[in-house]
Amino acid sequence: MFKLLLVLIFSVFCLTQASAINGNQSSSTITDNQLIVKDFLNNLPSKPESYPINLETSEHQIWYLPNQWCKTLIDQPKDGPIEDCIVKSISNQKVAVVIVVTACEPEHCDVQYWILSGSLGLRKVPFELEGELVVTPDNQSILMGYTGFDADGFFASLLRINLKDFESEYVAACAAPVLSPSKFWIVCRDETGDVYRLSVSGGELELIHRVNLGDDFIYSDAHLAVPLQAVEFIITDNKQYLIRIVTQTRDYQEVIEEIKWVE
Numbered sequence: 606m607f608k609l610l611l612v613l614i615f616s617v618f619c620l621t622q623a624s625a626i627n628g629n630q631s632s633s634t635i636t637d638n639q640l641i642v643k644d645f646l647n648n649l650p651s652k653p654e655s656y657p658i659n660l661e662t663s664e665h666q667i668w669y670l671p672n673q674w675c676k677t678l679i680d681q682p683k684d685g686p687i688e689d690c691i692v693k694s695i696s697n698q699k700v701a702v703v704i705v706v707t708a709c710e711p712e713h714c715d716v717q718y719w720i721l722s723g724s725l726g727l728r729k730v731p732f733e734l735e736g737e738l739v740v741t742p743d744n745q746s747i748l749m750g751y752t753g754f755d756a757d758g759f760f761a762s763l764l765r766i767n768l769k770d771f772e773s774e775y776v777a778a779c780a781a782p783v784l785s786p787s788k789f790w791i792v793c794r795d796e797t798g799d800v801y802r803l804s805v806s807g808g809e810l811e812l813i814h815r816v817n818l819g820d821d822f823i824y825s826d827a828h829l830a831v832p833l834q835a836v837e838f839i840i841t842d843n844k845q846y847l848i849r850i851v852t853q854t855r856d857y858q859e860v861i862e863e864i865k866w867v868e
Contacts, residue, residue: 638723638744643698645721650674653694665738668692675705678727679719688714696740696784700747700768703727704734722768730771737781737835742788742805745769750780750793752830759796759831777803777810781833786846787868794833798823798852814850814864821854838866 646653646666653666668691675690689706703719718730722744736751747766752759761780766773779793779801790802798816803809816823825831837849846866851859 639699641723642694642701642721645701646692646694646698649692665696666694666698675703678703679705679717679729693738695738695747699740699744700738702734702738720768720771725769728771732771732773737783737833739782739784739791741765742784748776748782748791749773750782750833752780752796752833754825754827754830759825761794761796761831761833763791763793776807777801779810780831781835783835783838785866785868786838786840789868792836792848794836796823796825796831796833798831798833798850800836800848800850814848814862816850816852816860817862818852818854818860821856821858821860824853824855824857839863 646668649668649670651668651670653668670690670692672687672690675687687705687707688709689704691704691706693702693704694700695702699722701721703721705717705719706714707717708715716733718732718734719727720730720734721727734749736749739748740746741748746768748763749766750761750763752761754760761778763776763779763782764773765776776791777793779795782791782793784790784805785792785802789805791805792800792802792813793810794800798818799812800814800816801810801812803811823831832853834851834853837851839847839849841847847863848866850862850864852862853859
């Protein structure tokens with residue numbers, strides 16, 4: 606009986622150590638991947654700008670680079686000269702997106718996208734990365750929210766894109782995603798501008814605010830669809846959070862609302 610007890614204790618110890626080692630490896634991999642992205646961004650040949658807020662508070666930055674830089678990086682695309690060379694950092698430099706614009710016509714340009722998320726290197730994405738992008742807390746996926754127009758009218762859509770294989774899945778009927786301060790919630794907006802939240806792990810949309818535009822309507826058109834702006838979390842003097850909601854109307858006015866945020 607005593608020998609059996611020793612065997613059980615030793616087995617539990619080994620499992621605990623293995624779990625700790627695997628956890629450290631996972632944490633190390635995430636850190637290494639982030640260092641790869643940061644090093645890439647720190648060596649870009651220009652200074653970044655921020656969007657849509659300011660460089661101190663925005664989680665996203667953007668670089669407008671010489672076309673020759675993109676030409677060297679990705680090898681000259683076959684479908685024409687490069688018109689624009691852009692790099693975006695997503696979610697505090699967790700992921701970098703390289704955007705190459707080619708073959709521009711009066712109302713259309715071809716746009717190609719590459720992603721750098723770590724040791725897998727710079728990889729071409731087989732679809733458009735449009736709208737707002739947010740990296741999930743586990744660093745395994747990107748949330749992409751966008752709006753569009755179809756036979757039924759304007760719509761909003763949120764996708765989850767796996768960073769390893771670029772497989773995507775539909776999440777919810779909203780766009781302009783942002784993570785809550787706790788990283789537990791995705792906060793997003795539908796095509797009317799109303800604000801919702803859902804768990805990062807999935808689930809149903811929960812309405813948290815209907816925008817009040819009076820007699821006006823949210824701005825939209827057939828080309829831009831609905832240019833939704835992600836909500837902004839603001840911390841107050843008493844350490845509570847507010848959500849600032851900015852909505853552009855069809856009369857080109859900005860309606861700003863603030864509501865209390867509760868996790």
